[in-house]
Amino acid sequence: MISRFRPARLAALIAFFLSVLGLPLIGTARADDYASDWAHTDQGAARLVVAPGQDGALRLGLAFKLEPHWKIYWRSPGDAGLPPSVDWAGSENVQIGDFAWPVPERFELAGLETFGYEGEVVLPIAVTVPHPGEPVHFKAAVDFLTCRELCIPNDVALDVTVPAGLEGPGPYGDLIDRYQARVPGDGSAAGLTLETAAVGGAGKAARLDLTLRATPGLVQPDAIVEGASPVVFGRPTQAAGGLETHLVLPVLDGADVIAKLAGKPLTVTVIDRAAPAEAPRAATVTLAATPLAETGPALGGLALTLAIAVLGGFILNFMPCVLPVLAIKFLALINEAGQGRRRLRAGFLATAAGILASFLVMAAALAAAKSAGLSVGWGVQFQEPVFLAALAALVTLFACNLMGWFKIGLPWWLAGRLQAGGGSLAGSFLAGAFATLLATPCSAPFLGTAVGFALAGGPGDIFLVFTCLGIGLALPYLVVAAVPALARLLPRPGYWMLTLRRLLGLLLAGTAFWLVWVLGEQAGSAAAGVVALLGVAAAAALALRHRYPRLGRTSAALTAVLLLGMLVPPAVLGRGVEAAAPAAGWARFDPAAIAPAVAKGQVVFVDVTASWCLTCQVNERLVLDKPAVKAQLSSSGTVAMRADWTRPDPAIAAFLKRYGRYGIPFNVVYGPGAPDGLPLSEVLTTDAVEAALAKAKGAARS
Structure with a gap:
């Protein structure tokens, strides 16, 4: 029986025989559409590999295959060597970007430390195609140095034309992706956050200290530093450090000029060598180097830093954060102006003592937080909704005090020691502490430099700098205490001060509402609204107590309950509130x-x-x-x-x-x-x- 003619079967047979004979089918991409020929040298070979991307884009890789024990170099080769370079002249319909550098190996030979690759490696290269849908021609003149015990320069010419219309990943897509995955990122995917880089020391003690957070911890840490020339750093050692990881890199060369790196940007690549090469754990971060805290700056540098701290604290008196406190300061000046020199001096010294005591408390808290591995900074307490509510309650009390509804005093056993003449020094001391508290969300010129030095250092640095900041903020009071005659320039106390006190009370009430508004930005409008109502109710209770003294204890108890109640809404209602989107244009x-x-x-x-x-x-x-x-x-x-x-x-x-x-x-x-x-x-x-x-x-x- 004669079978029927079937065209489909005939086409399949033809395709089979063509594939057996090694002939490509019409319309099918060939292997050499995706790669150049290998260019061979005695030490290895190189070629270009291409993979189609999305929307007509291409992915490119410069592939090396090296003979055993021969290597090529990373972008920063270390003590010797040169990285590969390419001249793309003659390429068509393509714009070539930068190399992406996979995690390199560290090599040590005859006291020299270098970074590079052995065996096989692909350097992914960013490319864009100006005219998608049209052929692309890559023409590359590649210069690269291969080294073993000796180094041999090589130059090869690579050439590949990619036809239009290639689809799919191609034979080299996975290869390029595999090496792209080995390129260090910013650390977020690897659980690495590089926080500080501090340089300093002299002679054999010269070093670079890196502080980073690593979750989980590093097993076999390594770090490569770029941008530090002529200083050369060696292999790091890991120091213990609570929630933080500290790496110490010794200086191999350039110890005499290491101090010049302070303030300059360094690019640091941190690598955990225990991770497999196919899935490296690494991060590359650029950050400014700071002076090494443990050794500290030279005596002249430390003196300059402390002088800057005093100046920054003094300028803080005139910053907008402290403007509400200037109300209390100005009123204190006038109150003290009509008293004797001894009382005047005591009052101003008490205010300065309140400022200095507050700065020392802050220094202790920051030093403890830093030692525990917590994040520290100037004004970060204002990021806590409960703190904002507590400060709003305190400001409300001060506003009511200026309105004359109650007096701020101390326990009888302490007030008796602080009283001189007919008045208490408690108010002066508290005014200084209050000024410091409201000054903390503000940053004045020179303040950032001083605080940065302190918080990058140890506990001694923190206490020294914060003491000087306190002296700067207290400087106007110390000057008047030293020269009481300056108070005579102020107007004499009189009935007009009653009106002034009320105006200043309204100013502080405005500060309380500003704090509640900030609370609303963090904890939501519901929490802020309840806090505002409780604050107004507390102020009303104090006003009624002033008008009707018989309500004394009842009103005081109610006020205390209302003020403490202000702390509850942000703790209960302020969780899970989403951050607002940036303003238009940002x-x-x-x-x-x-x-x-x-x-x-x-x-x-x-x-x-x-x-x-x-x-x-x-x-x-x-x-x-x-x-x-x-x-x-x-x-x-x-x-x-x-x-x-x-x-x-x-x-x-x-x-x-x-x-x-x-x-x-x-x-x-x-x-x-x-x-x-x-x-x-x-x-x-x-x-x-x-x-x-x-x-x-x-x-x-x-």
Whole structure:
């Protein structure tokens, strides 16, 4: 019986015989569409491999296959060597970006330490295709150095044309992806957060200290430092450190100039060598080096830092955060002006003592928190809703005191010791403590430098610097205490002070409502509304007590209950409230997006702010919201990022620490002309912002 003719079966048979003979089918991509030929040398071979991407994009890799014991070098080779370089002249319909460098090995030979690769490696390369759907031609002149006991330079020519219309991953897609996965990221996926890099010491004691959080802990830590030339660091050792991990890198060369690295950006790649090569645990972070805390600066440097701390504390008197407290200060000045010299001096010294005592308490708390591995910073207590509610209650009490509804006193056994003449020094002491408390969300010029040095150091540094900050804030009181005749320049006390006290009380009441507004930003409007109602009720109870003295104990008990009740709503209602979206024209803070944006020629302006930071709000109203500045920040080619630190945010805290900052406001500008960032002063000016933006654009204009 004769079978029927079946075209499909005939086509299948033809395809089978063609495949057996090794002939490609019409319309099927060939292997050499995805790779160049191997270019061989005596030490190995190199070629280009290509994989189709999405929407007509391509992925490219420079592949090396080396003979045993021969190696090529990483982007920063170490004590010797050169990394591969490529001249892409003659390539068509493609724009070539930078290499992505997988985690390198560390090699030691004859006292030299280098970084590179043995065996096989693929360097992924970023490419874009200007005209998708059209063929792409890669032409590469590759120079690379191969070393064993001796080094041999090589140059090879690689050439591959990729036809239009390639689809699917191709034969090399998995290969490129495998090595792309070995490129260190920012550490978030690896559980690594690099927080500080401190340099210092002399001679054999010179070193670099790295502080990082590693979850889980590092098993076999390694670290590679870039940007430190001519200083060369050796293999790190791991020191114990509570919740933090500390790596110590000895200086192999350049110990005499290591101090010059302070303030300069360092790029550090941290690697856990215990992780498998196929799934490395590594992170690459760029951060500013700070002076080494354990050895401390030279005597002259320490004296300068302490002088800066005094100056920063003094300027804090005139910052917007302290303006409500100036009310109490001014009233205290007038009250004391008509008294004897001894009483006058005692009152001002009591206020200065309140300030200094408060700074010492802060220093102790920060030193303890830092020793426990907790995040520390200037003003971070304002990120806690319960603290805001407690401070609002305290401010309400001070406002009611200025309104004359009750007096702030101390227990009889202590008040008797502090009284002189007819008045108590308790109010003066508490005014100083209160001034310090409300000053903490503010950052004045020079303050950030001093606090950064203190918190990057040990407990001794913290206590020294915070004592000097307290002296600076208390300086006006100390001056008047030393020269009481200055008080004669003030107006004499009189009936007019009653009106002034009430006006100042209203000013502090406004501060209490501001604190409640900040609370609403953190814990939600419901919690803030209840706190506000309880605060108003407490003030009303004190007013009734003043008007009807017979209500004394009942009113006092009710006031105490209401004020303590103000602490409950933020603790109960303030959990799980989502952070507000950035204002119009601002992008949400994303540190990982900064470098890619700069690589595209864009300028990135980062504003680290918080609703509780009054200096931040002043900067925003007087500078950043000005039409001229706003137009530049919203212009094409500029990305304005807002990092809202109203609530705790580890990413923002780590970002600040990279620059040795522990308080806000903080503003920094990145761009082709400033890839490592241009930090600005705490108090912004229009000219400073415009100048920084212009400088950051510099390379883009050339």
